[in-house]
Amino acid sequence: MSSYRKELWINVKQPMDFINITPQVEECLQESGIKNGLVLIHAMQVTASVLIDVDEIGLRQDYEHWLEDLAPHDPITRYHHNRRGEANADAHLKRQVLGRGITLAATDGKLELGWWEQIFYIELDGLHGEYVLVKIIGDK
Numbered sequence: 001m002s003s004y005r006k007e008l009w010i011n012v013k014q015p016m017d018f019i020n021i022t023p024q025v026e027e028c029l030q031e032s033g034i035k036n037g038l039v040l041i042h043a044m045q046v047t048a049s050v051l052i053d054v055d056e057i058g059l060r061q062d063y064e065h066w067l068e069d070l071a072p073h074d075p076i077t078r079y080h081h082n083r084r085g086e087a088n089a090d091a092h093l094k095r096q097v098l099g100r101g102i103t104l105a106a107t108d109g110k111l112e113l114g115w116w117e118q119i120f121y122i123e124l125d126g127l128h129g130e131y132v133l134v135k136i137i138g139d140k
Contacts, residue, residue, distance in 0.1 A: 037138010
């Protein structure tokens with residue numbers, strides 16, 4: 001069994017940003033040389049997530065509205081966490097709904113994604129320059 005690790009550094013452009021990282025993860029799989037195994041993809045920022053869905057602007061807008069309805073940013077005084085000098089409690093709560101990351105199967109050197117599925121990094125708290133950890137384990 002072999003393993004591979006890479007950090008994908010992400011530059012977000014807006015406070016809540018959805019970035020398609022599918023091509024970078026596919027490149028990692030090719031670099032690893034691993035043909036059959038597991039691909040773990042985790043956001044290494046406590047207010048970010050990685051998920052799989054369709055790359056469609058309307059759906060991204062639906063996510064933004066839904067997440068804001070679940071944990072509104074304002075008023076920031078509603079959250080105990082923000083009373084300690086932070087202003088991102090809502091982002092922490094949103095991340096708990098979305099999760100930290102995903103695990104995919106790799107078969108014959110390809111990611112096992114369904115029709116239309118893509119991998120997204122989602123930043124929930126501003127313009128952080130953070131990274132996604134890609135860890136691949138399996139057989140070459």
